[in-house]
Amino acid sequence: MEQFLPLDQLNVSTLILAGGKSRRMGRDKALLEVRGQPLLQSLCLMAQACTKTVYVVTPWGDRYRSILPQNCDIIPEILPEGQSESPGPLRGFLQGLPYIQTPWCLLLACDLPYLTLNILEQWLTLLRHIPPEAIAALPQHPKGWEPLCGFYRRQCLASGKAFVRQGGRSFQKWLAPQNIYSLPLDDSQCLFNCNTPEDFAQLATFYP
Numbered sequence: 628m629e630q631f632l633p634l635d636q637l638n639v640s641t642l643i644l645a646g647g648k649s650r651r652m653g654r655d656k657a658l659l660e661v662r663g664q665p666l667l668q669s670l671c672l673m674a675q676a677c678t679k680t681v682y683v684v685t686p687w688g689d690r691y692r693s694i695l696p697q698n699c700d701i702i703p704e705i706l707p708e709g710q711s712e713s714p715g716p717l718r719g720f721l722q723g724l725p726y727i728q729t730p731w732c733l734l735l736a737c738d739l740p741y742l743t744l745n746i747l748e749q750w751l752t753l754l755r756h757i758p759p760e761a762i763a764a765l766p767q768h769p770k771g772w773e774p775l776c777g778f779y780r781r782q783c784l785a786s787g788k789a790f791v792r793q794g795g796r797s798f799q800k801w802l803a804p805q806n807i808y809s810l811p812l813d814d815s816q817c818l819f820n821c822n823t824p825e826d827f828a829q830l831a832t833f834y835p
Contacts, residue, residue, distance in 0.1 A: 641674035736775035774798035
């Protein structure tokens, strides 16, 4: 129950983005079953175990409502007029962030099959030590920051909105000039995104 959560967890809410079309997969990635559960459901349960509240940002709330755990809320993603899909994860994030009432937001993609509760709990313990000038705490990979598996301060909303108003769409370009705290990462596999049928087949060998 909420009153028994550690202080670090009470300071964090979760946004899970489920607005993509899954074109490369050929079917909805959020509904792929791993270990007997849809990926989106597994991530919601994991987030509920370590953060105060959990929201799913999606244009297709009716598609996912039946698989979401109790007390996991949907934030309707409003699509631009004439478009049938999300214009990108940054805009989905910025639509969801105003709903967050805690100092920190854990942002997750809906297709992180190797992410574990242990990793999230390790990162949570670091939040109290992050300098106040850092707007986010994210792991890094060779191509840059991993924006869809990490923590953002709620006050980064103004900066993100200003970037989008200027025509920006890329998380990486928004983050490039920002002060970001680098989260330790012992195993980069936890950042693996399940994007293609080949990726999903690889999961089947890992989780037979």
